[in-house]
Amino acid sequence: KEKVEITKEQRTLMKVIVDAYSTHQIPQDVAKKLLQEQYSADENFLLLTEMATSQVQVLVEFTKNIPGFLSLDREDQIALLKGSAVEAMFLRSAQVFSRKMPSGQTEVLEERIRKSGISEEFIIPMFNFYKSIVSLHMVQEEQALLTTITILTPDRPYVKDQQAVERIQETMLELLRKLCVLQRPQEPQYFARLLGRLTELRTLSHYHAEMLTSWRTNDHKFTPLLCEIWDVQ
Numbered sequence: 084k085e086k087v088e089i090t091k092e093q094r095t096l097m098k099v100i101v102d103a104y105s106t107h108q109i110p111q112d113v114a115k116k117l118l119q120e121q122y123s124a125d126e127n128f129l130l131l132t133e134m135a136t137s138q139v140q141v142l143v144e145f146t147k148n149i150p151g152f153l154s155l156d157r158e159d160q161i162a163l164l165k166g167s168a169v170e171a172m173f174l175r176s177a178q179v180f181s182r183k184m185p186s187g188q189t190e191v192l193e194e195r196i197r198k199s200g201i202s203e204e205f206i207i208p209m210f211n212f213y214k215s216i217v218s219l220h221m222v223q224e225e226q227a228l229l230t231t232i233t234i235l236t237p238d239r240p241y242v243k244d245q246q247a248v249e250r251i252q253e254t255m256l257e258l259l260r261k262l263c264v265l266q267r268p269q270e271p272q273y274f275a276r277l278l279g280r281l282t283e284l285r286t287l288s289h290y291h292a293e294m295l296t297s298w299r300t301n302d303h304k305f306t307p308l309l310c311e312i313w314d315v316q
């Protein structure tokens with residue numbers, strides 16, 4: 084039986100990541116807004132672009148706190164942010180969806196999202212992903228590390244020094260592996276299941292541009308930041 088132990092420096096690394104992750108959150112809660120009232124497809128599209136824009140801003144702040152990230156080549160830092168922004172947004176959306184809510188609220192939220200203006204064909208894969216995240220019952224440390232591992236994906240387009248990114252990602256993967264073994268001794272496959280979600284996440288993110296252009300709205304307006312990072316307009 085493998086004796087798994089979190090080292091002192093891994094504990095420090097964990098604290099830095101989780102503190103940064105919980106600090107850099109979207110100010111207002113989109114789920115609360117969606118539960119308060121029913122919006123039109125146009126209003127929902129605007130809400131999405133507002134939420135996504137502020138999420139990109141907090142993502143940038145969060146990455147600055149990932150030990151080693153700022154020592155990467157500056158252009159590689161941008162390539163990693165650009166390459167992971169959509170996945171980070173869907174991961175965050177899934178985490179918002181999986182939050183414990185008073186009974187019946189999750190169903191209301193699901194209904195509001197289904198009727199928000201997204202075209203039918205994307206609803207199934209999107210909710211399949213969200214429900215697969217819900218079923219993992221991730222703790223905050225796992226959510227923060229999974230987002231960090233997503234950002235530190237070495238094979239994003241235009242990354243020059245992939246080895247440097249791989250080195251930092253491996254540190255995070257090793258820490259997450261240990262946490263999973265310690266957290267879920269009865270589920271030896273849990274770590275592998277977590278990483279499997281990143282594959283689903285990448286597939287879902289391929290639909291993203293089409294989800295936006297097919298949104299039932301007359302005016303697909305984006306903020307300059309989203310045009311930059313989402314490759315739209």
Ligand SMILES: O=C(NC1CCCCC1)[C@H](C1CCCCC1)n1c(-c2ccc(CO)cc2)nc2ccccc21
Pocket residue numbers: 109113114117127128130131134135138172175176177179180195196199201291294295
């Ligand atoms: O605001 C949102 N997500 C934000 C993004 C930044 C990080 C926090 C969450 C949007 C909603 C906007 C308004 C209409 C209803 C969806 N959303 C989506 C979502 C995201 C992107 C697309 C198209 O690519 C489709 C749907 N999934 C959600 C799951 C739970 C709660 C909101 C969720």
